[in-house]
Amino acid sequence: MSTPTIYVGLGVVLLMLFLLVLVLLLTRERADSRRAPEAAAALLSKGAFPIHCRHFPQVRQALSAADQQYLEQRASASIRRKARRERRKVAQQFVAGIKEDFLRLDRVGRTVASLSPGVSRKLEFERLRLMLRFWMLYGLVRMQLAMGVSVVTELARLTELVGGLAAQTERAMAALEEASARRLQSGIRA
Secondary structure, X not given: OOHHHHHHHHHHHHHHHHHHHHHHHHHHHHHHHOOHHHHHHHHHHOOOOOOOHHHHHHHHHHHOHHHHHHHHHHOOHHHHHHHHHHHHHHHHHHHHHHHHHHHHHHHHHHHHHHHOXXXXXXXXXXXXXXXXXXXXXXXXXXXXHHHOOOOHHXXXXXXXXXXXXXXXXXXXXXXHHHHHHXXXXXXXXX
């Protein structure tokens, strides 16, 4: 089998996976939009914004090269191994928390989008692009953690991505609130 054939085959497989994910996301959103009003109230009452992202500075410090160097100078080999295991475990828990934040924000974003009468395709595409970026980076971080590779930079990117989604969701909620207030004002005047 020649190299170009392998690349073409790989490209076809990746395209099929992308299309499958797109179809699954679109059908799931259509089903979710039927329950949107009650879902919005429930999600917003639970506190939909990221709670795990704020702990990134502590995680970054624990995984930093300076912290590793300090342990190399001051701790025995067994304590260093135990500290590495514990820090990897903390990083894995942090990544799981970031995933929870992302999923919660995505649910709110879908709910807000379903309540917004004029959600543009551009915003929906942006949300889909963010989702794909998140899941790809999330998978990379999990794989690197399993291999024991440093993930500080990737964790920072993952945290920033969730923070960006939170900001986008806040803007969408503010726009929805503003549109609702205008409709209410126009209904009162009529």
